[in-house]
Amino acid sequence: MPENERMYISYNNIxxxxxxxxxxxxxxxxxxxxxxxxxxxxxIPARIIRSFLKNKGQKNIPIQAIGLSLYExxxxxxxxxxxxKEVVRTQWLDFGALNQHFDSLIGKRVLIVDExxxxxxxxxxAVSELEKEIAEQQIILNRKNEETVFSIxxxxxxxxxKRAALPDSMMNSGRYIAAQTVPDGWLCYPWDAEDIEEHTxxxxxxxxx
Ligand code: 5GP
Numbered sequence: 001m002p003e004n005e006r007m008y009i010s011y012n013n014i015x016x017x018x019x020x021x022x023x024x025x026x027x028x029x030x031x032x033x034x035x036x037x038x039x040x041x042x043x044i045p046a047r048i049i050r051s052f053l054k055n056k057g058q059k060n061i062p063i064q065a066i067g068l069s070l071y072e073x074x075x076x077x078x079x080x081x082x083x084x085k086e087v088v089r090t091q092w093l094d095f096g097a098l099n100q101h102f103d104s105l106i107g108k109r110v111l112i113v114d115e116x117x118x119x120x121x122x123x124x125x126a127v128s129e130l131e132k133e134i135a136e137q138q139i140i141l142n143r144k145n146e147e148t149v150f151s152i153x154x155x156x157x158x159x160x161x162k163r164a165a166l167p168d169s170m171m172n173s174g175r176y177i178a179a180q181t182v183p184d185g186w187l188c189y190p191w192d193a194e195d196i197e198e199h200t201x202x203x204x205x206x207x208x209x
Contacts, residue, residue, distance in 0.1 A: 008188045009155070010203035017155050017179035018045055022052030024177065025111075030151065032061060032111035034102065038126060039067040039091060041115030044191060045155055049113065062102050067091030068122050087125040093133075105134055107146030116187055117157040117178060124164030127152070151175040160184040 025031065031053055037046035043065065050061050067090035098104065112126055127150055138144045150170060157178030170176050193199035203209055 006186050006188050007182060008199055008203040008206055008208060009190060010200045010209045011190045012200075013203060013208045014045060014155060014190070015048055018048040019052050021153055021177055021179050022049050025053060025151075025153075028174065030109060030149075030175075031055070032151065033108040034098075034105060034110050035061055035063045036093070036110060036112045036126070036130070037063055037065045038112065038114040038122060039065050040191075041189065042113040045115060045153070046113040049111075049153065062098075064093050064098065065091060066093060066126065068125060070121060087121060089129075093130075104137055104141065104143075105130075105148055106138055106141065106143050107148060109149045109151070112150060112152045113154070114152075115155050115189060117152075117154045117162075118160075120162035120164045120166065123152060123154075124166060127166060127170070149175070151177065153177045153179075155179050156187055157181045158184050 035046050035050055035053075037043045046063050050063060053061055069088045069090050071086045071088070093105075095104070110130070112123070112130070114123060114126075117123055130150065131148075134148050138146070152166070152170065152175065154177075157180070159181050166176060188199065188202075190196060190199055190203075200209070
């Protein structure tokens with residue numbers, strides 16, 4: 001895809017990408033205990049991959065949603081603090097529901113799902129904030145010895161310089177999973193389509209069906 005061109009993605013394509021990644025995760029024996037969807041783009045991929053990650057006879061993997069919005073580029077430095085200032089939490093984990101129906105996230109495998117990794121700002125913020133909160137809970141609950149393992153699944157990673165870095169421990173151990181790495185450009189997802197039939201035709205023409 002030449003830079004600045006639009007890439008159309010069909011629902012079927014997303015379904016198949018989720019299926020492929022789920023198989024990869026299960027092959028690595030890394031079935032998550034909980035899925036965290038970054039709203040709104042991560043919600044549909046999170047729901048689809050959950051079905052493919054489910055083992056027969058086992059309970060559905062719980063999905064929690066977190067909402068993050070980016071401010072317009074404020075021209076700040078790339079340091080952690082300034083990145084934090086560009087991101088606003090619009091929705092966060094429901095610890096009450098988690099504790100009541102599941103458990104805390106301490107010691108669990110957590111799969112964070114979003115549709116696209118563009119500048120990486122959102123994923124950086126999600127991972128660092130979740131890590132921070134779990135570390136705080138570990139101290140409160142005196143469960144410091146349990147390791148919580150975060151993985152990331154995105155449908156698309158744009159091949160471009162990123163504004164933030166994810167932990168090396170995640171990048172170097174295969175726990176950052178992009179179903180596809182694509183050139184920089186605009187990705188058109190089906191949930192935004194005004195005319196889904198036309199959108200699907202365009203996606204098919206680009207081989208994304
Ligand atoms: P980030 O720059 O933090 O990696 O991405 C921020 C958000 O911008 C993404 O979660 C996504 O909602 C939106 N975004 C970035 N690039 C694209 C794109 O090509 N298509 C669409 N539909 N959304 C995008």
